[in-house]
Amino acid sequence: MKLNNGIFLLVAIAAGAAEAVRTMIPKTSFNSQADFDADWSYNYPWGTDHNGGARMDPAQVKFANGMLTLTARKVTGQKDAVHGGQNIKINYLSGAISAKEHFNVSRGGGYDFSGEFKATTTKGTWPAFWLTAVDSWPPEIDMAEWKGSGKISFNTFNTSSVLSWKDVTYSNPDQFHSIKCEVRDINQKDVSVKFYMDGSLIATHVGGGFFGKPMYLIINLQMEGSSGSPGPSSDTLYQVRNLEVLSYNP
Numbered sequence: 001m002k003l004n005n006g007i008f009l010l011v012a013i014a015a016g017a018a019e020a021v022r023t024m025i026p027k028t029s030f031n032s033q034a035d036f037d038a039d040w041s042y043n044y045p046w047g048t049d050h051n052g053g054a055r056m057d058p059a060q061v062k063f064a065n066g067m068l069t070l071t072a073r074k075v076t077g078q079k080d081a082v083h084g085g086q087n088i089k090i091n092y093l094s095g096a097i098s099a100k101e102h103f104n105v106s107r108g109g110g111y112d113f114s115g116e117f118k119a120t121t122t123k124g125t126w127p128a129f130w131l132t133a134v135d136s137w138p139p140e141i142d143m144a145e146w147k148g149s150g151k152i153s154f155n156t157f158n159t160s161s162v163l164s165w166k167d168v169t170y171s172n173p174d175q176f177h178s179i180k181c182e183v184r185d186i187n188q189k190d191v192s193v194k195f196y197m198d199g200s201l202i203a204t205h206v207g208g209g210f211f212g213k214p215m216y217l218i219i220n221l222q223m224e225g226s227s228g229s230p231g232p233s234s235d236t237l238y239q240v241r242n243l244e245v246l247s248y249n250p
């Protein structure tokens with residue numbers, strides 16, 4: 001009896017180690033307005049503007065049947081954005097969403113962020129799936145971004161000048177590609193970041209001092225900025241499905 005219970009306990013612990021502790025965002029979050037509202041807010045956590053030529057607008061965010069669609073539309077007559085003391089001309093209205101919960105790697109824990117993405121690599125389009133600091137920056141982990149150059153980029157910033165990055169040629173942008181990012185505690189100071197595309201490990205980075213620092217999760221379609229200008233005059237679509245976030249934090 002005692003032996004059997006001991007074996008049962010060991011098996012349970014071994015199985016538990018691989019199990020997510022909690023589904024933070026389920027694959028159903030883009031099914032209905034109620035599902036969306038449970039997990040997401042419109043725009044960036046800080047507002048409608050950031051570092052490119054698009055202003056975010058909830059009207060450019062659509063979702064149905066588990067699929068998110070962000071559309072960037074060329075416009076005129078918008079006032080400039082201001083970022084880092086610079087004025088930026090706004091040439092588009094587009095969509096951004098951010099998760100209501102924050103993500104803070106705790107001892108022995110971490111997260112898996114995954115989904116399927118249909119993203120353009122056309123010049124002037126800048127779709128992204130990323131984590132950034134709630135408090136002082138960094139941390140920032142760009143789990144996928146497409147900067148209008150035919151490539152997909154994966155970045156982890158220790159500081160603005162010390163970063164790990166991997167740029168990979170992005171084939172078939174007209175099709176969905178799966179992206180997964182595993183973020184894990186290493187030593188209660190740094191976190192490991194593993195980037196997967198279409199099931200293959202593409203890069204492993206270390207986020208210096210990311211442990212215990214809350215992060216926002218953002219999905220947005222920025223335009224121009226780092227992806228060059230001018231961007232397209234026709235509408236740009238960025239679609240995401242099967243988006244899921246699992247927490248392994250004990």
Ligand SMILES: *[C@@H]1O[C@H](CO)[C@@H](O)[C@H](O)[C@H]1NC(C)=O
Nearest residue numbers: 158162163164190206207208
């Ligand atoms: C970021 O910091 C971690 C922890 O010190 C280190 O392992 C990693 O190499 C650093 N990244 C870069 C690009 O230097």
Ligand SMILES: *[C@@H]1O[C@H](CO)[C@@H](O)[C@H](O)[C@H]1NC(C)=O
Nearest residue numbers: 104105106107211212213214
């Ligand atoms: C983040 O996690 C750390 C370590 O687990 C904890 O000490 C800290 O209070 C958390 N911070 C927030 C803002 O939740």
